[in-house]
Amino acid sequence: MRSSSAGTDAPSSLELRLPSPLEVIRDERLTAHRVQLLLKRDDLIHPDVPGNKWRKLQRNLAEARRGGHTTLLTFGGAYSNHIRATAAAGRHFGFDTIGVIRGEEHSPLNHSLRAAVDNGMRLTYMDRNTYRRKRDADVIEELRHAFGGFYLVPEGGSNALAVRGCEEIPAEIDVPFDVICCPVGTGGTLAGIAAGLREGQRALGVAALKGAGFLTDEVRDLQNATYGRMVGDWSIDLDHHFGGYAKRRPPLDEFIEDFDRRHGLQLDWVYVAKMMAGIYGHVERGDIAARSTVVAVITG
Numbered sequence: 118m119r120s121s122s123a124g125t126d127a128p129s130s131l132e133l134r135l136p137s138p139l140e141v142i143r144d145e146r147l148t149a150h151r152v153q154l155l156l157k158r159d160d161l162i163h164p165d166v167p168g169n170k171w172r173k174l175q176r177n178l179a180e181a182r183r184g185g186h187t188t189l190l191t192f193g194g195a196y197s198n199h200i201r202a203t204a205a206a207g208r209h210f211g212f213d214t215i216g217v218i219r220g221e222e223h224s225p226l227n228h229s230l231r232a233a234v235d236n237g238m239r240l241t242y243m244d245r246n247t248y249r250r251k252r253d254a255d256v257i258e259e260l261r262h263a264f265g266g267f268y269l270v271p272e273g274g275s276n277a278l279a280v281r282g283c284e285e286i287p288a289e290i291d292v293p294f295d296v297i298c299c300p301v302g303t304g305g306t307l308a309g310i311a312a313g314l315r316e317g318q319r320a321l322g323v324a325a326l327k328g329a330g331f332l333t334d335e336v337r338d339l340q341n342a343t344y345g346r347m348v349g350d351w352s353i354d355l356d357h358h359f360g361g362y363a364k365r366r367p368p369l370d371e372f373i374e375d376f377d378r379r380h381g382l383q384l385d386w387v388y389v390a391k392m393m394a395g396i397y398g399h400v401e402r403g404d405i406a407a408r409s410t411v412v413a414v415i416t417g
């Protein structure tokens with residue numbers, strides 16, 4: 118993708134590592150069950166726009182450009198990876214960016230929002246009640262009134278174009294596999310991955326949120342919006358959230374440390390470590406069958 122002169126004085130390209138690397142993990146806890154684990158390293162796609170955030174933004178940026186937009190507006194919590202990634206991608210591709218942040222302003226800015234502002238993002242804050250209604254026409258109208266025209270990227274970047282981007286993940290994997298796993302926040306990544314599966318393969322999402330039964334509806338709605346129907350064999354594990362979104366507990370920290378010691382990889386604790394702990398749990402219990410080949414998507 119090339120940048121035009123629209124928006125800010127941005128550099129016009131992003132060095133992306135695509136397809137992302139595939140790595141084999143050797144771990145006696147898995148080989149005991151004859152399970153092979155491969156890591157799909159989407160975290161290495163780009164340092165500022167990692168993993169599934171790039172996959173979800175790519176087609177949205179192209180669509181915004183096609184529509185002649187110069188500004189992107191999106192939503193997120195104060196620690197949202199999506200907010201940061203949108204700011205970075207916007208700068209690279211010459212869009213102005215506006216981040217609508219849930220809740221009130223805190224100063225100084227946390228690391229995540231600081232990075233967004235450093236990439237030129239303009240932040241605005243929305244009280245939690247209004248934020249809950251952020252998809253409603255009157256709320257969006259209000260934002261248009263305040264900020265002028267913009268291309269709206271939904272929270273977490275998850276829309277039909279994002280789902281199409283994530284559909285490319287399985288297609289990039291050139292070895293046979295049985296199960297592909299990813300963390301679930303809004304469900305866009307899982308919706309797309311499931312749609313890219315071949316016969317006999319299944320997708321397992323691990324929810325990073327507590328009490329996230331509604332995510333099944335979200336993934337179904339995203340697939341309906343994208344493909345007009347539900348696609349692929351997918352399910353969501355609701356039992357490895359370790360206390361809830363952005364919550365960590367000693368067992369999770371121990372898992373992360375142990376994984377790093379064994380494999381030299383520090384797992385992201387908000388999403389990726391919970392998915393990985395889920396995979397080990399499922400293998401242990403036999404929910405992932407012996408002799409399976411499992412791909413874990415390292416989303417960030």
Ligand SMILES: *Cc1c(COP(=O)(O)O)cnc(C)c1O
Pocket residue numbers: 168169198199273275300301302303304305306307385388389416417
């Ligand atoms: C945003 C994010 C997710 C969540 O992806 P969804 O498509 O919203 O389910 C997962 N992993 C990482 C590292 C993320 O930053």
